[in-house]
Amino acid sequence: LVAAVPVRDWVADNALPRLVLLTAPAALIIMITGTFGVAVDLPIPLAPVYGFGALGADAATLFAALGLIGLGLELARPIRRAPRLAAAIVLAASPLASSQRAALLGLGAATLVLFLFAAVHGSVGYVRLRSGDVALGVLVVGGLAGLAVVLMGMRSSVVRDFVDEQLRSTFQSTAKAQSAQSRINQWRAARELIAQQPLFGSGLGTEFVHYEVGPNEFWTQNITHNIGLDLLMRTGLLGFTLFTLALLSSLAEGVRAVWRSHSPQLVALSALAIAAIVAFLAKGTVESVLEKYRLCVLVGLALGWMYRCWTETASAPGSGFGSAALPHRQRALAGVMK
Numbered sequence: 001l002v003a004a005v006p007v008r009d010w011v012a013d014n015a016l017p018r019l020v021l022l023t024a025p026a027a028l029i030i031m032i033t034g035t036f037g038v039a040v041d042l043p044i045p046l047a048p049v050y051g052f053g054a055l056g057a058d059a060a061t062l063f064a065a066l067g068l069i070g071l072g073l074e075l076a077r078p079i080r081r082a083p084r085l086a087a088a089i090v091l092a093a094s095p096l097a098s099s100q101r102a103a104l105l106g107l108g109a110a111t112l113v114l115f116l117f118a119a120v121h122g123s124v125g126y127v128r129l130r131s132g133d134v135a136l137g138v139l140v141v142g143g144l145a146g147l148a149v150v151l152m153g154m155r156s157s158v159v160r161d162f163v164d165e166q167l168r169s170t171f172q173s174t175a176k177a178q179s180a181q182s183r184i185n186q187w188r189a190a191r192e193l194i195a196q197q198p199l200f201g202s203g204l205g206t207e208f209v210h211y212e213v214g215p216n217e218f219w220t221q222n223i224t225h226n227i228g229l230d231l232l233m234r235t236g237l238l239g240f241t242l243f244t245l246a247l248l249s250s251l252a253e254g255v256r257a258v259w260r261s262h263s264p265q266l267v268a269l270s271a272l273a274i275a276a277i278v279a280f281l282a283k284g285t286v287e288s289v290l291e292k293y294r295l296c297v298l299v300g301l302a303l304g305w306m307y308r309c310w311t312e313t314a315s316a317p318g319s320g321f322g323s324a325a326l327p328h329r330q331r332a333l334a335g336v337m338k
Contacts, residue, residue, distance in 0.1 A: 061279070
């Protein structure tokens with residue numbers, strides 16, 4: 001459905017930008033409450049909410065993906081609006097306020113993709129990368145790093161203890177270490193199961209037993225917290241290969257759109273869509289993201305945008321691709337994405 005809408009209509013329409021603009025304040029509030037550990041239970045009749053205010057891995061990733069989408073739409077406009085741009089940046093940076101390593105991993109992967117596109121291609125949408133921009137970026141990053149060092153060196157125990165606690169809760173806490181060991185135990189048990197049915201897998205709903213370090217119990221689960229192991233366990237090498245080929249072919253068309261398109265709009269949307277998908281896959285190395293249906297909806301949106309950007313690039317005059325071959329490519333890619 002997304003791929004059927006021309007890119008110019010996406011840029012001209014204000015529905016998604018309004019969604020980004022309205023979501024950013026809520027995300028900012030949750031980022032603040034989550035940072036300071038404020039969470040409340042809301043016993044709403046028929047729809048109770050528990051732990052409201054905590055910023056979990058899925059919420060942080062969802063906010064970040066929506067922020068990347070909003071950023072792509074805004075960078076695709078010749079004249080950008082500061083409130084929308086600021087809202088998109090707030091959403092995209094939300095994993096920084098989360099103590100969830102999976103969300104931070106996804107944000108880091110997406111940022112790396114955007115930096116690579118900007119450095120190699122020279123621009124992302126209507127934002128062009130110049131030598132002065134690189135120098136300014138180095139100064140800003142250096143200034144922030146220096147400020148962090150100064151704050152850490154201050155005698156204010158409040159600031160120092162707060163930063164120490166945030167870093168410790170994210171990377172060095174006992175719960176994080178136990179969670180990491182439990183992941184390793186899951187992967188070891190899943191590999192043993194995969195070895196029994198390596199070609200076709202054991203099917204959907206396959207369960208295995210692993211040792212959970214925190215409660216010191218043996219748990220039965222049907223997910224491995226790794227997208228590759230999930231596919232190998234359920235569908236075997238055959239399903240894993242088909243999924244990989246479909247994903248790589250879609251990403252390849254997105255990269256081609258960035259590389260070959262002369263339209264800043266197509267470049268921006270393709271680059272940000274690729275970044276969102278890469279963030280999803282990076283998170284998938286430590287979580288079973290195929291079960292995250294909210295995130296999968298945004299990934300489908302990104303895939304549709306990537307596909308649309310490629311078809312418009314390939315059909316543009318002077319693209320070097322024959323118009324007669326394009327419908328065949330469209331049908332082939334549509335089948336792969338389905």
